[in-house]
Amino acid sequence: MRNLPEILIKTRQIGWGAAKLLSSYYHGTAQDSHLDIQYKDNEPVTAADVAVSHYILSALQSAFGHQDFGYISEETYQSQPGKHPAEWVWIIDPLDGTRDFINKTGEYAIHIALVQGTRPVLAVVAIPEAQKIFYATKGGGTFVETAAGSQKLQVSSQPSIEDLVVVVSRSHRNQKLEFLLKNLPCQQQKSIGSVGCKIAALVEQQANIYISLSGKSAPKDWDMAAPELILTEAGGKFTHFDHSPLQYNTGDINQWGGLLASNSQDHINLCNLAAKILEDFVPE
Structure with missing residues (x-):
């Protein structure tokens, strides 16, 4: 098993950086904030999807390389379809909820997961408009991180x-x-x-x-x-x-x-x- 807590530290940093970049497109403060909306299989794709995908992939590859890790991103998958042969594979959605991003509901997110074999062992979900990052490692629990610090999370209990x-x-x-x-x-x-x-x-x-x-x-x-x-x-x-x-x-x-x-x-x-x-x- 790889040192997941150590990998998570870097991944959280990348998650915050991606959230800042994506938020700049959402609020129109990016250097080139024109969304250039196109449709692929009836689903919208924006310039923000592409820019954030490039940012995350570049940052992960710079930190972890290609020797031991594979990479699957929504925006690059078509160029490399099929099962990735690596045991450890990053699976990335640079903008989940593109319609909500375009419609300004604020309910969009960034997903970064590390999969070993066929199952996830590390995850970061960034929600830019809430200024929160949710993160987890296999066997390590789930936490939410804000500017005030991190807090462990547990689902609720309901009687019926x-x-x-x-x-x-x-x-x-x-x-x-x-x-x-x-x-x-x-x-x-x-x-x-x-x-x-x-x-x-x-x-x-x-x-x-x-x-x-x-x-x-x-x-x-x-x-x-x-x-x-x-x-x-x-x-x-x-x-x-x-x-x-x-x-x-x-x-x-x-x-x-x-x-x-x-x-x-x-x-x-x-x-x-x-x-x-x-x-x-x-x-x-």
Whole structure:
């Protein structure tokens, strides 16, 4: 096992630097803050995505090199598709929640995860507008860092499924997900943008469940790898509906099927219930 605490120190520094750069685009103070919005597979990509991706990759590669580490970023993956052969692979999303970034909701994030094999062992999620960085290492717990210092985080305990709060997307919704949400016993919902921001809500005890359903497309490795470890090291769970773990750098970057993140107490029951509800779904 590599010295994860030592690697984390540098990664947190890179996370803060990336947050500062991304925030400068968000607030229009970057040297060239024109977003130059383009669309790739119906998803927006901005100049901020590209600039922050370059910053993170350059900083990580300068710090850790190529000999022992591989690199997968949302903005560079097309040039190097497939499973990366390295045992240790950085999986990076320089701007998760691009639509929220463009629409100025403030709910966008940066994801940096280090995966060993197919599972995350280190994660940093930076939320620039909150001026917070969430970080975790395998077996080391989850913390939130602000200008005031760091604090350990733990997911909440809730007495009943009916009282749970579900975080939902504003933009990534479809008929199947709407059917599932409508038929869950917990009907309290909180709309939040980036996956990183959703998981932050869980570990800061503002919500309890997040559900992702793939439709024509699916969330990607870089959407889930860092947020997953942030949640699980805070005591939560993040799995497929069949309780199997998410896996990364498998050669398919898509996370197909139903995924459920929770504060863990009723996790298996919630997964089983979600799968059962969807048995009755009939597309219109």
